[in-house]
Amino acid sequence: MLLSYLVLIAIGTLLLYLPISTYEGISFLDALFTATSAVSVTGHVVVDTYKTFTPFGKAVILLLIQIGGLGYMGFTTYFLILLRRKLSLKDRILLAESVNYPGLHGLVRFLKRIVPFVVGVELLGALLLLPFFLRHFDLPISLAMSIFHSVSAFNNAGFSILPDGLTPFRDSLWLNLAFSLLIILGGLGFYVIHELMLYQRKEIQRLSTHTKLVLVSTLLLIVGGFLVLLLDTIRWENYSLKEKLLIAFFHSVSSRTAGFSTVDLKSFSEGGLFFLVVLMFVGTGPGGTGGGIKITTAVVIILVVHSYLKGSGQVVVFGRRIAEDTIQRALTIFVLSFLYTTFATLILTHTEGAPLLPTLFETVSAFSSVGLSVGNPQGLSLCADWSPFGKVVIIITMLMGRMGIMSFMLALYGKGEESRIKPPEARLLL
């Protein structure tokens, strides 16, 4: 999987590096950064998307987002299926891993339904956005704006081709809700969406524990996030009450992975920004267009600790026991993510000379495919002003975050063998 992503990023970089993609040229590093940011649906920007890229360049970014959001394998396999090519077992296993589908049963049916669904939602999203943009631009521009932002929102990419991003439109209820809807749908994960479709058509009788868990936690995180962020926005001057409510709601929805913003993030207090870091770290549902350690991982971890302290010996949610290997996997993902983000932040605070909070924010934002940033003075991501080394760290972090730190590390570790020798046990005090 790592190799596929690297190839895709390489192609994207070369396309964006072509003179036809930019008005005034772009450095190779910035092209690499932008391609990685698009493929990983992160949305960190080191050059102004609106001003730098020609319509061709913008289309390339859009395509990279679309491929990255759906998952590289899912995208290519879909066309293989359309061409009626037979999938090998190896293809299926890679595909299942890539789109985060459990097992192989129903995989092709899943993909056949999901791809049209994605395209359908994105078209619907564009239709929702069109009347809004028509109030500000002519028809061709409005159409382009609608399609680009619908794809960018559903894929939780956070890229915008508006001259000043979404900030000027922060009081539009319509825009806030349309974006939020697309973001939330994309963040649920394709498996959840697929199950909801099956459920709605009565092809299945009940929702799985996984789907219930994702739906309930998403709701709780959005409401909880809204309330905590409101502590900040409610105190802001020069904003109407409607704006304060919308900003808190929108950032609660957007910060867990989409990365759109309707306000300069520096308006938030340190406490508010740190809370955004926590939301970003948690992320969305797995196997969707979002990132982070994933909602399910976060819930499993809290449940594990709770059950350990209760001494109950098993981890139960919605009356179901969570499998041992799921728990191990969740703990590993959590620990790896903690170690990686801490270590990367530690290095970047030393090399880039920015204070802790903005550096941590930038790193977690990259790791969780969010793309929010406290920003540099030109309104780009903070890392736009960083050294090439700092930018490369962010590039690696975005790639790792999108692949999943587990898959990324496993790709680096290579396939090990289970050891057959069982050494004597040691007692350690903790």
Add this chain to the structure above:
Amino acid sequence: MLLSYLVLIAIGTLLLYLPISTYEGISFLDALFTATSAVSVTGHVVVDTYKTFTPFGKAVILLLIQIGGLGYMGFTTYFLILLRRKLSLKDRILLAESVNYPGLHGLVRFLKRIVPFVVGVELLGALLLLPFFLRHFDLPISLAMSIFHSVSAFNNAGFSILPDGLTPFRDSLWLNLAFSLLIILGGLGFYVIHELMLYQRKEIQRLSTHTKLVLVSTLLLIVGGFLVLLLDTIRWENYSLKEKLLIAFFHSVSSRTAGFSTVDLKSFSEGGLFFLVVLMFVGTGPGGTGGGIKITTAVVIILVVHSYLKGSGQVVVFGRRIAEDTIQRALTIFVLSFLYTTFATLILTHTEGAPLLPTLFETVSAFSSVGLSVGNPQGLSLCADWSPFGKVVIIITMLMGRMGIMSFMLALYGKGEESRIKPPEARLLL
């Protein structure tokens, strides 16, 4: 155990609140804070120890440190043993838990050896420090200074009764080494010390995996910490090379729990301070006078992740397999510590209005019984300027950190029952 600590802190608070303890009185909250800081051997200060407390008050603090450092149960039980009182099984279990001794076998012998050892090392430490203090004070003051600082260093308490702390003496090789020796010894944990004593007397043939692990990791952490901190200090102006080396070494040793400092911590860069946060979080060996998640917990966690990625199916260190329940416990401690410190920092950034780094620093410092602080303008801990609410959060954090977050949470949860019903298993995607 929670109750014992609360009683001890209550007695300490009342003693420090007595008019005889202070020159000009002290608020009840500050007395409570100081008593908790001493019992938990943290060393956060909200009043100037040197100026505020009379010799009687200072003696109370010293006693609280001594009782807190050895562990409340260990201290009281030792006198029960001296009085030849028979220990009940319940006493033994509580005692073993309190001094972190594995099992009950050899517990009384352990305690009979450890207490004289502690007193011996502290006296030796005082003798080491005496010639140094004699160069600056007369004999009675020097004696008091030597004893207080030896106890404070060995118990990793970080309290100082010097007018300006250790800062004026940062270039004294003698002081740096004497303090470091006491700090490291106290941080190894009583079990390790006991085993080293047995080994040295040839009562045992080889060291346990636990002891080897603590010794090796302590060495690596000190050397690694020294090198990373040197990245900061080497760039400082107005310091001699000797000072730069000593400061980096001393803070590498001291930051993992002792909390003494020979320089204004604001001299460190954001990256350096964040690294100190990481060192503080890791802490020392378990069952000693130190805090943090403990060296062993940190090592187990890294080994677990490594073995999971390698797919080896078992966690091995020094040719020994780490027991399953040890791994579970380590992961729980780590996750709980992460959740608690993140949550507390989140609240404090909202209520106290300080930037993220100093707030995180203060919180982790309290949690890991360190007591280092970027400080307030009067040279006290940063939280000296915080609201009563903020101080109470730090008080709870210090207590929790010293008891161990696991014991603390278990005390709150109460004893649960292992569930016999086994619900069906759920598959979750992560």
